[in-house]
Amino acid sequence: xxxxxxxxxxxxxxxxxxxxxxxxxxxxxxxxxxxxxxxxxxxxxxxxxxxxxxxxxxxxxxxxxxxxxxxxxxxxxxxxxxxxxxx
Numbered sequence: 001x002x003x004x005x006x007x008x009x010x011x012x013x014x015x016x017x018x019x020x021x022x023x024x025x026x027x028x029x030x031x032x033x034x035x036x037x038x039x040x041x042x043x044x045x046x047x048x049x050x051x052x053x054x055x056x057x058x059x060x061x062x063x064x065x066x067x068x069x070x071x072x073x074x075x076x077x078x079x080x081x082x083x084x085x086x087x
Contacts, residue, residue, distance in 0.1 A: 020072055020073040020074060021072055021073070021074040021075070021076055022038055022039075022040075022041065022043075022061065022072035022074070022075055022076070023038070023039045023040075023076045023077075023078055024036040024037060024038050024039070024043075024057055024075065024076070024077050024078065025037050025038075025039060025078050025080060026050075026053065026077050026078060026079045026080065027080050027081075027082075028081065028082070029046060032048065033046055033047055033048040033049070033053075034046060034047055034048075034049070034050060034053045036053055036056070036057050036060075036077065038060075041064065042064075043060050043061070043064050044060075045057055045059075045060045050079075053077075054077070057075055057077070058075065061075065
């Protein structure tokens with residue numbers, strides 16, 4: 001990558017930084033509700049219901065990214081549910 005002054009530099013970026021999709025890992029919280037954590041970004045939010053969590057995730061994205069090209073266009077929620085079955 002070349003800078004404006006003609007100097008070259010390299011940078012290591014997470015693969016999700018160039019994507020128009022951001023993925024959140026969603027898990028049930030031990031104390032109730034849900035926690036969502038973005039993969040490749042420092043974004044974590046929580047809510048009591050999945051409906052409220054969807055709103056909180058959108059709000060967290062708006063706060064984390066400035067308007068423009070860096071803001072993801074799609075949000076994917078990967079909902080993980082841990083079930084234990086007795087035999």
